Amino acid sequence: MPPTQQRAVERRTHIIATAVDVVAEVGYHQASFAKIVERGGLSSPRLISYHFTNREALMTEALAYVVEQAQAHMHPRIAAAMTVQEKLAAYILGNLDFLETNPTCAIAAVQIVANLPRAEGDQTQGDTSVRLLEQLFTDGQAAGEMRHFDNRVMAVTLRAAIDAAATGIDRANLAHHAEELVEIFRLATTVEVQS
Amino acid sequence: MPPTQQRAVERRTHIIATAVDVVAEVGYHQASFAKIVERGGLSSPRLISYHFTNREALMTEALAYVVEQAQAHMHPRIAAAMTVQEKLAAYILGNLDFLETNPTCAIAAVQIVANLPRAEGDQTQGDTSVRLLEQLFTDGQAAGEMRHFDNRVMAVTLRAAIDAAATGIDRANLAHHAEELVEIFRLATTVEVQS
């Protein structure tokens, strides 16, 4: 399918997309060059080594590729929401909708994030999306829309809940799963009603 | 430490315990026989092959070993609780307490559950602990202590929340993390207050 002497950027994209597929299917460490070659109809593993410095670089780029797509898919929805609670709901729904639309992307992302070796002084106590959620909760508390809880714990919990939906097997009914999650985290975050 | 011609059962236990350590440290797929041999001071990978039919069998037994320990650690606490809500809190607190006491066991369990290939007709819609939680929620709803929600989604979410604590980095403050989780899932499950 891919003709010889293809433009490099197309080749790179093709390889990355194939890598995402393979990672989603067999997992991070099992996604060998050989499997990517087979799946992508490439001529040799050397082609991957040619376009990417090493395996880790390929995976890093694959993650960036997926994140970019997810952002594009989710951002408008979240930005359109007025209240923080609505943003939270939009985040959950957008995430699981993306997961339904691009299951391989989502699964691959979870795999790569979980396994990509962190740089030395990485210091990231939690990846980007967790920190983004922490900020959202801070905003919600400042706006009086949310009760006071440990933002980090809540953020980690929500991320885990979403990732579990991605890894889970009942991918048939993701819309329902999303609705349930929205309700769970609405109840968990709203200011408590006075008796 | 392990003398030659040891009793078989001790050998098995020694290998399993070592495997748990290694899995916790380097992950499921990276826990090779060679690493277990080195860590456990064994003479050769052949010893593992001798006691376990294959790698998967070893991992399955390792999981059983860990689950058994976790059960022993958590069960009394849960059984002592009177209401379902108390049982739920006891489950969360017990889990994270076990995680604090036996971090390697807990991490290894998560790793193995996440990676152990399922048998062909396995059909397990979720592993044992998820199904146990589903039952707990059913009881809570029957007793009128909990609102009506999708038991499976809630169970998967709680399991993911706990596992995330295991994998997470702020293992320093697990007691606090536990308290926060208890509150989150209390709010998410209680019957809603009427205005």
Next chain:
Amino acid sequence: MPPTQQRAVERRTHIIATAVDVVAEVGYHQASFAKIVERGGLSSPRLISYHFTNREALMTEALAYVVEQAQAHMHPRIAAAMTVQEKLAAYILGNLDFLETNPTCAIAAVQIVANLPRAEGDQTQGDTSVRLLEQLFTDGQAAGEMRHFDNRVMAVTLRAAIDAAATGIDRANLAHHAEELVEIFRLATTVEVQS
């Protein structure tokens, strides 16, 4: 030739001896496992990996093997010499005689010494044989048999002269070469005659 399930020590020796041959023939870095396998009639490169931790370990052992043989060949001759000058001559003659008898050993030794990566804090300013020569010259000067020169420079020069004979192509006439070297270093080291 080599039967299966051979005793390990024999296998190791066979591999080492083959490695020495190959290194002597094609050089340190070109002596690949594959070439050793072919030359030694081994079943697979895996056999080498099985018996030696890594390539460097194999080469280190190969060097030790050669050095041991050289020692056994040269030591009696040197020990028998009475004066330091006689010891020096015995060293040169013994070296080149060993070189004539075991050319591959000698060439391989030079190759390995020149290319074996040194350990971190190795600190060896010069390998063992150079330091042995330095001591010999110190003795000679103390005994009044040798003039005062820089021992290290003389030692390095002599080692290089011998190694050059090993690498050289006129291996036909090594005995003559040896005689000439003896004379060169006798003249270079003896106390100068007063006019």
Next chain:
Amino acid sequence: MPPTQQRAVERRTHIIATAVDVVAEVGYHQASFAKIVERGGLSSPRLISYHFTNREALMTEALAYVVEQAQAHMHPRIAAAMTVQEKLAAYILGNLDFLETNPTCAIAAVQIVANLPRAEGDQTQGDTSVRLLEQLFTDGQAAGEMRHFDNRVMAVTLRAAIDAAATGIDRANLAHHAEELVEIFRLATTVEVQS
């Protein structure tokens, strides 16, 4: 630094000079096109293949480049010497002075000479510089300045002694090393004093 569409000769020189650096640093066989490309800021290994028919041709040209520089550095000094013994001293001092001034050039030269595969019917019994030394010794013997010894052995020995200084580690004190070598080979070559 090198702009595109550079004049070909400059490109060639740039590549050769870079190759010399890399060979000096990592050795002949480890000096890969990739490393030269990186060190020299070239765009692709293809550039080297374009300018040189193959790796061996590049190395041959690199050697010629270095030899030319060494000649330019050493020749005046030797030519200025009156007696053969003075020429010999000038040769040694000039060599080690060049080595001190252009260490990479000297080291690279030793590496290439030692590893460059000889052409089929090459028959060179020793490279150019050795034959030059043989001639010098012949002259010295004809002039009665030198005793009778095997010219070839002496030449090979001197070359090895100088090369060892290049490879050695005490590059700090090359001037002293040079003086010692001069003395060694003066004593080794002069006509013997009658008692």
Next chain:
DNA sequence: GATGAATGAGCGTTCATTCAT
């Protein structure tokens, strides 16, 4: 019960080089 010896398959990576502009 236990182990030393051996193995085929696979891994990511590097090599100098050729193809196609």
Next chain:
DNA sequence: TATGAATGAACGCTCATTCAT
């Protein structure tokens, strides 16, 4: 003149497993 793209072969090494005691 110059270069991006691609490649087959080889590299040392690790894998879980089987053979033979």
